[in-house]
Amino acid sequence: MKKTAIILGATGLTGSILLEKLLNDNRYESIKLFSRKKIEGLPKKVQQFIGNILELETFKDDFKADEVFCCIGTTVKKTPNKETYKRIDFGIPVTAAKLSKENNISTFIVVSAMGANEKSTVFYNRTKGEMEQNVLLKNIKNTYILRPSIIEGNRNENRILEKIGLVVLKLIQPLFMGKLKNYKIIKAEEIAQTMVNLANSKVSEEKIIPSNKIKEISKKIKNN
Template structure:
């Protein structure tokens, strides 16, 4: 195969795992990165488009591929302003989905969050839920929305509350069975692998992918 993939958020934890895996994957001859900053030392199969992702429309003519991996996301600590937060967590994925639809990209994968609900009274959950709803409104043929629980991985930043949550979950998650499996911790690399498996598989028709399914797909390789 000579597939082309677009990655949004390749400088982040999960997005970088997707990038490194696709670089090694011989099915992909071209990888396009859209980001605010350049990543050094990448092979020639990677092309980088640098600019403001809040103005994704500027990249319309270059936004062509077989698949889009949308790994964009921020936190309350990094982006306390709710207006800017929504522009990132809602605006960028929805704009990417619209461009994907316009440019006939058949596969779109986006990382959301457990508890996403457009009718939620919680800003974070509501924002993710609205993003999911409007991404689905684009009716892209193969759309997969991943809803991980807490994400584990080596970050370049300290997230105190997230660290505490991971610590607690690691202790109690052996007790999670049945529907509780979706609350289990999921590793960022596992999410990346699951996204690639979903993009290249023919047996995964589910639109909403919870942590238990992410772990199953990502470890089945």
């Protein structure tokens, strides 16, 4: 049976790679994108719903699919206002999970971040942690929360500090053993592939998946 997928954040680094994978995956007959701006040149397989996704509940009637992939995320540099930041990184994923539950969508996969902790004194980590806890409270059958380390990939935006961090991490990665494996650089392609694998094989019993496990799952099964 062919499936329908929803992607939130399809214009971002991981989301754009995920979109490409689903376009080439014959298990999916329809892909729904919810975003502020239209992506030009996509095939008929894709339906685009354009509007203010900070008010995602207005899309409830169209928010129907077999699986939801949430790749939404911003940065402190792009969104310095904490209230707006939280509406994006917390509000959108949690609302998406709420709509998924209400519309009987049984698979919800969201990209969080390493260090997410609802009790953290760091605003970024606390926001991610609060998002995770609220998503889990929706009790969607197949819920997966991915916690990647620093993500490597070709971004449209210029993140100087992140690029410096990538260079430093690449130099010291051979020293990362045991629990330190979670701090190794992870490719956006690996995250996207893991999302596809989880949706189609349920290859993990864990709900919260650390970075090194994301790498492992990305290698297990490839698209049909």
